[in-house]
Amino acid sequence: MIKNDIRSVLKQALENCYQQGALTSGEFPAEIQLEVPKNPEHGDYATNLAMMLARSEGKAPRRIAEVLAESLRADALFDAVEIAGPGFINFRLAVGYWAKVLHHIYAEQEQFGRSQVGAGVKVQVEFVSANPTGPLHIGHGRGAVVGDALAAILAAAGFDVQREYYINDAGNQVQTLGRSILLRLRELQGKVIDFPEDGYQAAYVTELAEGLRQEQGELADLNEEEAISRCTRFGVDQILKWIDTDLKAFGIHFDNWYSEQSLYDRDMVEQELGRLKEKGLTYEEDDALWLRTTEFGDDKNRVLIKSDGSYTYFASDVAYHLEKFDRGFDRVIDVWGADHHGYIPRMKAMLKGFGLPAAALEVLLIQMVNLLRDGQPFVMGKRSGNFITLREVIDEVGRDACRFFFLMRRCDSQLDFDLELAKQNSSDNPVYYVQYAHARICSINRNAAAVGMEQPTLAQFDFSYLTLAEEIALIRQLSRFPEAIEGAALHYEPHRLVFYLQDLAALLHSYYNRHRVLDEDAQVTSARLYLVNAVRIVLANALGLLGVSAPEQM
RNA sequence: GCGCCAGUAGCUCAGCUGGAUAGAGCAACGGACUUCUAAUCCGUAGGCCGGGGGUUCGAAUCCCUCCUGGCGCGCCA
Incomplete structure (x- = not known):
């Protein structure tokens, strides 16, 4: 570079x-x-x-x-x-350098921009990890896209990346889901039920109960506890399918789905806690087991095992994270909703106490998404079930616009997401601005082909025909693409690529409006075709990292 | 009360480990389509970078303090 x-x-x-x-x-x-x-x-x-x-x-x-x-x-x-x-x-x-940049892009094609700064570093990006108690909503969507794009960018920078989803399938939340499903099932059977306030009220719970109806006979034979357990398992499995389907529609896949319950099934929580005990990091008080996180920067010590003998959520999370390092990751990145920020000090303290470097865990906080329609805020209530699902947003505004909007801002600043704006096919919409640049170049190529003009090869390309300031400016921007990826990767900031793209698209549009690529002069045309197609390659590569399509025609 | 994040043009936001004259989009105003797609371009205007102190060759960026907004401070998950 x-x-x-x-x-x-x-x-x-x-x-x-x-x-x-x-x-x-x-x-x-x-x-x-x-x-x-x-x-x-x-x-x-x-x-x-x-x-x-x-x-x-x-x-x-x-x-x-x-x-x-x-x-x-x-x-x-x-x-x-x-x-x-x-x-x-x-x-x-030196001028000769710019010609080399173009050759380099052609030689590397879709590989151009990749680097090896992260070579040899094994990193895990854990993101979404939404509780399997309901469909994904818009807030999850932002974390999903940021995590996905970051993983792609890290991979492009040479890191060895794994994408993981942590399933919170143990504990009270899923129990509550199971109980809610069972109640709705009984309701469907015509029984009078008393639905608790802390239950899941939304309509999808009844939908899940419907799915269980065929088995209602069997369920009736079970005692309460077993029936709830069956409902829980059914509900979690079903919701995870929904989540996976929605994520796939969003172009997101995970390398690994990691179950919290499996930690207990394999006695991992007990084992990892044992290691903390051996290191003298724990103590007993009031019949509970505590972790001395205050010695490593937390403001209070934290309970691992409650006085009733059950594990806290923190306990399984500790085990989960320690096991990540057992699995050989050098660096672990967690993408969390910003409302969980209070959790960071205890997590870092735990790892520090364990002797791991502070940089081993990086937590990316994703700030809230304010959903708007025509500038008016869209109020959502969680328990009431009055929320917009991620799927509805993707279906309404489209995958490309949705992803692009989520990536446009630094993730630690709140995001206004206007559904109407994201849908507009106008200059107000930055997604199309970038995609249009790509489509324009493809259009030029079609026109060139129509008059029998062939794409120039490296041997045919004559740099001396690219003399305009706009042309050098374009190449200069192209030459910075590897730096842009590296910066985005090392700082965990996918939005940098969005800004890079907008700058590149702006240079292309400006050039297009001022000068003709298909010129009277065959030599000039050839050189310009060589240039704009280098731009096309870089636009496509950058959009690809963000998971946004690069259309050939719009 | 304590902590985290934010406060930059009318609006939404960039500004990379401190650097040269603080940038972009939208909105406003004025222009450019018989010319490779006008989903575009060109130009004008718009700023005590929340206030105040400090650190230094140099601060939107670092430190202190105050103000405003958001979010957290459970043997919940």
């Missing part, structure tokens, strides 16, 4: 300066910072290296920059090396 090339050139220049005595401190910054200047007049890349060295060298930044620049100007990588502002060194890449 170009940034690394520049870095090594800089490092070499610095070494030269030290050897020649032009600079004396002998200091090498841990990482040489390279940035893309906001103002294009400041070149393609810039470094603040001279400013960083100012203190140890005891010289003015601009003088240090001058010394470094002298050594850098000889390098063939650059057309220009300039000193500017308080001591920035600005680089303008």
